[in-house]
Amino acid sequence: MSPAGPVRLLQLSDTHLFADPDKRQAGVNVRDRFNRTLAAMKPWAAHAHGLLHTGDLVHDESAAGYDDLAAQLATLGLPGRVIPGNHDDPRQMARAFAGPLITTGRSLVVRDWTVIMLNTQIPGAVPGALAEGELAALDEALEALTTDHVIVAMHHPPIPVGTPWLDAIALQRPAALQARIEAESRIRAVLVGHIHHPVDRPWCGARVISAPSTAADFCPGAADFTRGEAPPGFRWLDLGPGGEIDTGVVWATHG
């Protein structure tokens, strides 16, 4: 990709890997689906600038699961950042993702764009929230900003997506984040996972964008937990110098 082209990021989410490669989540083999997605990402990675994983990396919090995921993602050859979802063990994440390319760092800067990673995990709970420390870190990062445009990346969506059982376990008390989005026009999007299907919605002058899961698909609109039949996949985002975001999902339809 030419230096004058957009900044291209790849977003992966909700991989839910187990130490046991044959283990299933919600009836699907998560390892097979992850492998298919990784294979589909490889040609995109050759023309991308960064990788983001928006949480629920490993389902069983196993050291082997994190080590394996770190080794697999390193093969993409991209700098990247990972944040915890409700299923993750942040200590294992910090140990396994110690770099050099992919880390648990607070931000990733590529040209005109800064991605700020926020941890929405409430230990022991399924819904998420931004603790005071995370909000303070967001304020500090915005204060120190050296780029014209910002993406905030976190696990739990800050808005309802129209799927009642998922909306009940989304980000709690989103008003503090909403106030910052409304006050800071450089924040162009909030990237999330957790809901296991893609959305792209306007929110307070920015957008809330999610990636599909590489594990089980969750059916949009379902009142109660319902597995969907979508294949695994990842999201690409092309970020322009004027703050524009072009984005889409690649489905890993073939094994």
Ligand SMILES: [Fe+2]
């Ligand atoms: Fe998940």
